Amino acid sequence: MASSSSSSSSSSAVNMDPDVALRLFEEGATLVLLGVPKGTELGIDCKSWQVGPRFRGVKMIPPGLHFLHYSSVNSPTCGNEIGPKTGVFLHLKPREILLANWDPKEEDLDFSASKNQEEVSRIRATLQELDPYLGPYPYEVMRKWVSLTDHLSEELVNNLQPLSGRICAYCDVIPEIEYRHTKDRAEQPVNDTVCQSMKEGLDRLPKMKLREGTELRFSVIPEKTYPAGATPAEITQCSMDLSYALETVLKNYELQPLHILGELQFAFVCFLLGNVYEGFEHWKRLLALLCRSEETMGKRKQLFLDLITVLYHQLGEIPPDFFVDIVSQDNFLTSTLQDFFQFASGPGVDVTLRKRAEKFKAHLTKKFRWDFDADLDDCAPVVVELPEGVTVD
Incomplete structure (x- = not known):
């Protein structure tokens, strides 16, 4: 769902602030991608392009975490069919040069050349000659990218991504x-x-x-939402309030519980930019766990204040009709958020969190025209009264 453009990426630098452009030119990282076939769809963070014959990479990349994603395209004689998308998370340092060569057999980028310091030094020495073939980083999407990944660290990415380092839209x-x-x-x-x-x-x-090493390593969400030996009453309570299950998952992030929001962002980016449906499914499960944990909401105010901010930016990136086509089939998002807003209005919730939730609810109601005050009992089974004297075995 990343935005795309067939025009030269140099146009993104036209409206860039001169001071910012100079700083990125001096401190920015450079991604040198050699041999990428013409027509390949390639993007970084929230923007993508169709590669032209002169393309050699991307320059002026802000230091930090980025997501490079690409899809090979068949030649015109084969119908210009687009292959499945592959994504790679990169953590770039100031003035770093990262070198990759296109492997035509695998139809993938090979980053092993970056380990060859002599080759990297040679590229650095000839960088000025290479400059006309490098497109500038799409500065206009930087704010959006940061808002979608502000809880996502290099360490967290390394723990969640496949051991292969590749985020693949298809299952290997x-x-x-x-x-x-x-x-x-x-x-x-x-x-x-x-x-x-x-x-x-x-x-x-x-x-x-x-295939070993290709699976995403998400947190395991417990199938049973209640502790071992729970009474029927406790099972019922833990099924309505998922705090026990959430606290079980949060043990993975005992020192930094807000990292669970980083996992939520990781899953969302894998789906939004990498076309990984498994990311969407995990995002749904994790979101349901967070939104239906009333007891934890009363104890971890900052976690849920930040959750609202994360959701605000995420939902802003998805077209409204997306929810009609996929989510609304089972009313997942509206029912999940309805529970969240109901819990957030409870007496044990911090007043700051309650007010933030009310504003977020009003924003979503206005933008998507969702009704969070609808009575869920409308979806309950209809009780049919049988004629007198008629019984059902």
Whole structure:
């Protein structure tokens, strides 16, 4: 969903403040990307382009955390089909030069050249000659990018991203049992009969698993929201107020509980810019956990004040009709936020948090025309009265 442009990236520097441009020129990092095929869709943070024949990389990048994302494109003779997106989180230092070469076989960027100090030194020495082929960082999206990642640190990214370092829009799966030799495959039973059901067909397919090192390493959200040995009354209470489950997850961030918001931002960026549906699913689960934890809301004021700010920026990046197409099918977001606003208006909630929640509720109501005061009982099952004398076994 990143914005795209087919024009030269040099246009982004036209409206840049001269002082800012000079500072970024002197202190900014440089991303040298060699051999990227013409037509490749490539972006950094919240903006993307279609690469031209002169493209060699991006300059004047503000130091800090960034997300590079790209999709290979077939030649015109093959229909210009766009491949799945790949993303890489980068933490760049002032004046750093990061070098990558395009691997045509893998259709991916190879950053191993950055480990060759002689090659990096050579690039630095010829940087002035390379400058006309480098597009400036899209400064106009920097504020937006920072607002979407202000709780996301380099350490947190390293803990959450796959060990491979690649955020892939598709699942890289392999068979659970690999038959490497022809003899092994030949010995497997062959069933030529027609499948009688979908389940039977799925059961016949080889069992697959994610390739090791490619899976996102999100926090595990407990399936049971109540402690072991809980009474029926406690189970009911923990199902209505998810504070026990939330506090269990927060133990991963015991020293810095606000890092859970960094994980929420990481999942959102993976979905928004990386097209990773798993990121969207985890964002939903984590958000539901945060919004339905009444007891924790009374104890961790700053966590929920910052949650409102995080959601304000995230929801501002998604078109309103997106929720109609995906979220509103099960009324996830409106019902989740409805619970949040109800808990935030409770007597045990800090007055600052209560007022911030009221303003956020008014903002969403105006922007999306969502009704957070609708009676959820409207969705309850209808009780049908049977005629006198009629019973149901």
